[in-house]
Amino acid sequence: MPELPEVEIYSRYFRRHGLRQKIAAVRVRDERVLGDIRPDRLVRDLRGRAFRDVRRHGKHLFADAGGTWLHLHFGMTGDLAAYREDEPRFARVIFDFANGMHLAFEDMRLFGVVDLTSDPDRFIAEHGLGPDPLDPTFKLADFRRLLERRKGAVKSLLMSQEIIAGIGNLYADEILFQTSIHPRRPVDRIDRDEARAVLHAMRKILREVIARHEAGREVPGSYLLNHREAGARCPRCGGTVVRSVVFGRTTYHCGRHQRA
Ligand SMILES: [Zn+2]
Structure with a gap:
């Protein structure tokens, strides 16, 4: 089950493989991982944009798409996979980049969440999350x-x-x-x-x-x-x-x- 260190690794992976590429398409393979968002809305809000930055808070990962943020939670078996050709077996949501690469949110057991949020700070406050232990301002x-x-x-x-x-x-x-x-x-x-x-x-x-x-x-x-x-x-x-x-x-x- 991914805890903070694993999500930090996913966050670094996202930073290496998911930033600064135009999102040509978003494919939802299984709606059960979606949070409160409908698949067409997820596609519409992200298509044509690019992820600019990634931020982690506890076990939550947020990717800034300019005006909206992708929110990922990895549940029990969530993972990320960047690939060019061979789609991973448990890919549930796939981001197709204009350069021909793909980033898949994989989740065999479907306890993970893919969603959009307008503001990570508001998300953190609304969900009553405590501070992140690696935040340097946490004393x-x-x-x-x-x-x-x-x-x-x-x-x-x-x-x-x-x-x-x-x-x-x-x-x-x-x-x-x-x-x-x-x-x-x-x-x-x-x-x-x-x-x-x-x-x-x-x-x-x-x-x-x-x-x-x-x-x-x-x-x-x-x-x-x-x-x-x-x-x-x-x-x-x-x-x-x-x-x-x-x-x-x-x-x-x-x-x-x-x-x-
Ligand atoms: Zn002992």
């Missing part, structure tokens, strides 16, 4: 404010898109693993130093995974991501990895070094 003080007066498990807070946009199940577990915090720890028992450590780990992990993805490399062996299995040995302390369910999601943590 520790902002993060600590977001944690104030909250209750419930820290893992569920990290996964709430209205608090922080872009963290899903895997990275919430990873952040807590690397900061030695039990996923069920109540948020009001996260102290100042831990809040700082969580924000720092969040950024370090996201940046490192993006860099590794970009280079076609695996994430480090010291990451919990490579040890998500009940009974596995913790790569940090040799303890045992425990599986549980938090916030309805399968959760892994080290039974020894992550403190409740």
Whole structure:
């Protein structure tokens, strides 16, 4: 399931393959991925324009088409593919560029969304999305404010898109693993130093995974991501990895070094 690092990679891919080419046609192969927009409107509003820039917020990608923005959300199996001849099997919406190249939004399981929006900032506000953790204007003080007066498990807070946009199940577990915090720890028992450590780990992990993805490399062996299995040995302390369910999601943590 694409989380923030994967969507960042898609965003860079879109930037490399989708910008500054006249959109000759838009083909909707499967209307089920369309948001609130009718297929003819999507085609009419984009044809003849060119994508000028791409921006990501959390797991959402926006491409500026001058006057309107394409909005993509990748659901569970969304992906992008640029090609000249062989159309990908699960292409649901295809942008045909005047130079003969095509950019397909692929989505095998159809949980993704293709839509238009007039303004990404308004979209973010209307959908109540929290700040993007890699936004440089997002500071520790902002993060600590977001944690104030909250209750419930820290893992569920990290996964709430209205608090922080872009963290899903895997990275919430990873952040807590690397900061030695039990996923069920109540948020009001996260102290100042831990809040700082969580924000720092969040950024370090996201940046490192993006860099590794970009280079076609695996994430480090010291990451919990490579040890998500009940009974596995913790790569940090040799303890045992425990599986549980938090916030309805399968959760892994080290039974020894992550403190409740
Ligand atoms: Zn451990």
